[in-house]
Amino acid sequence: MKWKNEGPIISSLLDTDFYKFTMGQLIFRSYPDVEVEFGLINRSGAPLAKFIREEELRAELDQVRELRFNNSELHYLRGTNEYGDRMFGEDYLQFLKNLQLPPYRLERAGDSYHLSFTGPAATYWEIPALAVVNELYFRSQIDSQSRFDQDVTYAAGISRLQGKIGRLREYPEITFSDFGTRRRFSGAWHDYLVGVLAEELPNQFRGTSNVRLAMEHGLLPMGTSAHELPMVVAALAFAKADETQDSEEILAGAQQEVLQGWWDLYGPGLSIALTDTFGSPFFFRTAPEYVARDWKGTRQDSGSPFSYGEETIGWYTKYGVDPLSKLTVFSDQLDVRRMVDLHLAFRERLGHTFGLGTNLTNDVGFKPISIVIKALKANGRSTVKLSDNLAKAMGESKEVARYKRAVGYINTESDECVS
């Protein structure tokens, strides 16, 4: 049992979420020259700079920039056929072979840090940078403990993991995946618990979004897609639209462009739609009928999952589709109790599975921090995410207001404005 990596935090470019490559290939093919700026957003306001020294943060980030994909890693991606044979083209694999992560900008700002990345390949920074910040933060927490209290922490982690496993065993129909790379306590702990889940819940644990761990443990690399695609494509669409065009049409068109691009590239294999970028009501109102009919399902990532389930059932029913034949991936703020509640609420009405994140990979006793790295700008224009929780809306306030008008949201002052 190894609790702590002695070496660098990130030692492989596959130590990231699978969707970075599925989205990455779409970006590579369709939007190769868009300059996207990604930035760290510290939602919980934890005083990161009090716990993470700037030089150690730089050392870990510099180390990530030294990494390249090796042949085995590229072979693994090439051989991935669970979602369609040869899903990654040779052109994209060649791009990955030459990929070096772009430079980062890091600046201490009081007790926190400004951290951002720009360029067509900035997207590849999201997961490793989050994992680095989280691991350094929790390392500082645990390093302040006595040797024995460190063991107690890991013992608590094991006991809590055992509690989850025991509870999930009571509901053998519940399936779930690990979506927790970005928020993990540490890479070693992540590696450990994925191995445990594979052994202890072989019929319920479907796989992990972490490609390196999927490869290492012989599991299915799992993933859907993220907000960055519709956010960036919508910002580009607004940038080239003229003032006479209807903003709802622009937004709906951007959303459909992303859905169509994804479908063209991956077909049914990866057809789980993320619905909440501009609010799920907008999605259900404007998404083309084939998304309800032909796609495998949708992913819920904000707002009430119970209301979401009801809306999804309504959406499928409207098109005469049996909701039980479709898959809803719940992935927001889950813990096992909520998974059980959702399972009991929908087991006879809506197909579903779960993507468990923070509560899986960072539940050893410390309070997790809430940080994200999001696409903030595309070719200089602010992106916007509304989500199903207005408190989570992000973007420049003028742009947020524009998107809200477009989707019919009433304005509110609780936006998370990032510039």
Add this chain to the structure above:
Amino acid sequence: MKWKNEGPIISSLLDTDFYKFTMGQLIFRSYPDVEVEFGLINRSGAPLAKFIREEELRAELDQVRELRFNNSELHYLRGTNEYGDRMFGEDYLQFLKNLQLPPYRLERAGDSYHLSFTGPAATYWEIPALAVVNELYFRSQIDSQSRFDQDVTYAAGISRLQGKIGRLREYPEITFSDFGTRRRFSGAWHDYLVGVLAEELPNQFRGTSNVRLAMEHGLLPMGTSAHELPMVVAALAFAKADETQDSEEILAGAQQEVLQGWWDLYGPGLSIALTDTFGSPFFFRTAPEYVARDWKGTRQDSGSPFSYGEETIGWYTKYGVDPLSKLTVFSDQLDVRRMVDLHLAFRERLGHTFGLGTNLTNDVGFKPISIVIKALKANGRSTVKLSDNLAKAMGESKEVARYKRAVGYINTESDECVS
């Protein structure tokens, strides 16, 4: 954190209780030719042979017979001065240098084993043989668990240890030592927890009876003395007595011979008297006055520790000795709750400390087994131990009856007869 030794269970002849050497020197000087037979007694009747394969038991015992004291180990013993300078003479150290443990007799008997040792050096088998049997037994328990359940077991061990430490911190006047080598879950776990206690409770954890761990962790090697001395000396006394002698006098004489021999060899440094070999009432009635006045204290090892404390206070008071100036070492069936209860009962009336065994070194979730290795015969004659708990009395029934008459116990059928 190392949970499991990969190598042999016993890798040093110092991996034993300190009192084996303090008693060993007295035996070497005063009783060098007595043939003592030690045998395994399986009090809880656990079906050991169902869990421990004979060949692995033989392999571990054979391995112990390969061990010799090395120079560093002998230097450590020579340099031990906490109980008096040069407490071990060169003659005895030379004896240890040449010591090889005598052959063992092992026989499978149904679901258990008969295991015994004979010779003047059989005493040195007690602790390593018990540690071997315990570790093999618990290894078989843990090997039947899944990889994760093994981690859960160790996590439970850590949590329970943390619970003990937290509770003991609430009573900073409580001091205690590790007396748990013979009953330990494993050598690695023992090593780990002794290190933890040294770090976490530096002012309350006084040391360990395990000489190797004391040496490794820079702790005080702790120990008093065991029943084997009065048991063997009494058996020898009865053997050479004629029928006209009063048996109480013979027994009291044997007990005084042991006390005097100990005092002559170690003086006040190691003057903790074990009182219950023939029942503590007999001891308090017959022990010479200088034991109450000059010795540091006594050890309680059976019966009710609360009654024992009261009797001890009465004994000291009879001789005008302040019980608070003396030390009672409680060492029987302790857990932290009982330690706290005893501390609260006696803190203003009787000096005390604790020797914590099984509940310290074997509390990871499995039910401990109750095995002991005891001196059964001396020069062919049955030894007897009565103790303060008649259910613990051991020896041939005729001899037990003789000793009971000698000390004034009423006979009972609940003796633990071993032959």
